[in-house]
Amino acid sequence: MAPKPKSFTELAAAVGDGTVVHLTARDLLRMVGAQRRGIHVVGQIRSQLDRHSLKTEPDFAEVNADLKIEVLRNPEHPPPHVELLTQAAERLRAEPPTPMRVTPRTILGWFGAKRRGSDITESVDAALAGFELETDPDFRSVHLDQPVDLVGRGSTSEDASGLDDPGDASSESVGREESGATAQQADTQTAPNDSAGEPTKAKSSQAPTANNTFHIGTLDEARRDVVHVKPQSSLRVALSQMIAKQVSHLPIMRNPRSVTGMLRWKDVGRYLLLNGNVSLDDPVERAQAPAIEVRYSRPFLNVIPEIIKHGYVLVRGPKNVITGIVTKKDLGRQLLDLASPFVLLGEIERGLRALIENGDFTVQELRDIALDPKSPREIENIASLTLGEYQRLLSHPDAWDRIDLNIDKSTFVAQLSGVRNVRNGVMHFHPDGANDDDRKQLSRFLELIYDLQRFG
Structure with a gap:
């Protein structure tokens, strides 16, 4: 009897001659060093099977871990990735x-x-x-x-390994806050129980990003050209740059990795007022303030207080290079971008409730029509319904007739389904936020609701 393959490479070789190999899901788990079929582990095994053009019958993720399954060649074209x-x-x-x-x-x-x-x-x-x-x-x-x-x-290595130019090895940042360079801590995620026993810990690849955290480095402002001047530049040159480029914060930099300070309008005013004999030909470093930096991997919410306090943060990105600057103005725009979908969704839900109230449904009717028969949820009124339950209710022919809307049912429900998809992304806080198409979709549907209320 041939020994069991201990890796997917050995497994692929065994199946290569047309042989069907009998294993268990637990055998596959051992090949990736896991004990339980958490979501991540299942995805990793599927990727290994795809990589070697293999499949299991029945699906290894849907049977008892110790049940014999067949591993055989998968003739289907693998996924694009x-x-x-x-x-x-x-x-x-x-x-x-x-x-x-x-x-x-x-x-x-x-x-x-x-x-x-x-x-x-x-x-x-x-x-x-x-x-x-x-x-x-x-x-x-x-x-x-x-x-x-x-x-x-x-x-993967630390970003500081990007200091490959000896001239940059002494990268300075006069005011860098320790909180901006906090060491990244190890993170783990718990895989769901497979059958019995305690869940196992699956080590993530890179600790701070194993979850779906919204990082400062994902912002557009964290990746843009940073207007700056050299430490030996004059105040005249620096102020001319600020006026010409319409920026309120001007980093003082020796090179893309070395920041010596920051020039702001209030720093210039303080310098001109408190120093008696001053000239616009003075070097800019005399008026500079300490520069405030954060790493690109810092959670966005943790950086907000620093932006509010200092008016900006410089973002130090991969390879230790300054990649962008985020100001209070940028913060306001970002918070508006994050908040506007919530406002639109709130108005949509209020509008849907108003339309559905025209049907004069009892609580029992709402439960019978809107709720999934398998759902253990209890509802007390229309406001208790989710968007999915609104869709289920409006898809019901009798319920639709009672609401009496002057629009095609399938068209309205299809638009509502699209809104649900956007809502799911918004509520799960996609780090890339809602895009313009999402906002337009929400706005169009809200305008449709307003029209139905106005002319219905």
Whole structure:
């Protein structure tokens, strides 16, 4: 009797001659060093199976962990990302190894996605793990268009390793706050129980980004050209730059990694007022204030107090380079972008409730029509319904007739379904936020509700 394959490579070789290999789901778990079928582990095993053109019958994720299953060749074309990740893995095995450089936006496109929602980032990370890959820096903590390298799992290094120019090794930041350079702590995520016993801990690839945290580095402002001047520049040059470029904060920098201070209008005013003999030809460093920096991987919410206190933060990105500046004005815009979908959704729900009230439904009718028969939820009135339950209610022909709306039912319900999809992304706090198309979709549906209320 042939020994059990101990890796997916051995498993693929055993199946290669047309043989059907009998294993258990637990055997597959051992191959990835896991004991329980958490979401991430299942995704990692699926990625390994796709990578080697294998499949299991029945599905390993849907049977008892100790039940015998068949592993056989999968004749179907693998998902698009499989070939690309295979190429990335092969490039790392070459001599010399050459990591594939892509952007998070490109990676998401391999999986048919545009934003980094919690579900898609989990799927991407599991697929990467199946190829023993990860991104450096983590694709979840940088801007969508910031290049990242596909490298071997566990081989990522600190960003400071980007100090490859000896002249930059003494990178200075007079006012850098310790909180902005806090060491990244290890993180774990608990996989759901497989059958019995305690859940196991699955080590994430990069601690601060194992969850779907909204990082300061994902903002557009964290990746833009930073207007700056040299320390020896004159106040005349600095002020001319601020006026010409219409900026209120001007970093004083020796090079992209070395920041010596920050010039703000109030710093200039203080210098001119409190120093007796001054000239616009004085070096700018005489009027500078300490520069405030944060790492690109800092959670956005944790950085807000610093932006409010200092009026800005400089963002130090991958390879230790200053990649952007986020000001109070930017903060206001970002908070508005985050809040506006919630406001629109709130108005939509209020409008839907007003329309449904025209049907004069009893609580029991709402329960019978709107609730999923398998749902244990209890509702007390129309306000207790979710958007999904609104859709279920409005899809019912009798309920639709009672509400008596002068619009085609299928058209209205289809639009509501789209709103639900946007709502799910908003409520799960996609780090890339709601895009313009999402806001337009919400606005159009809200305008439709207003029209129905006005002319109904």
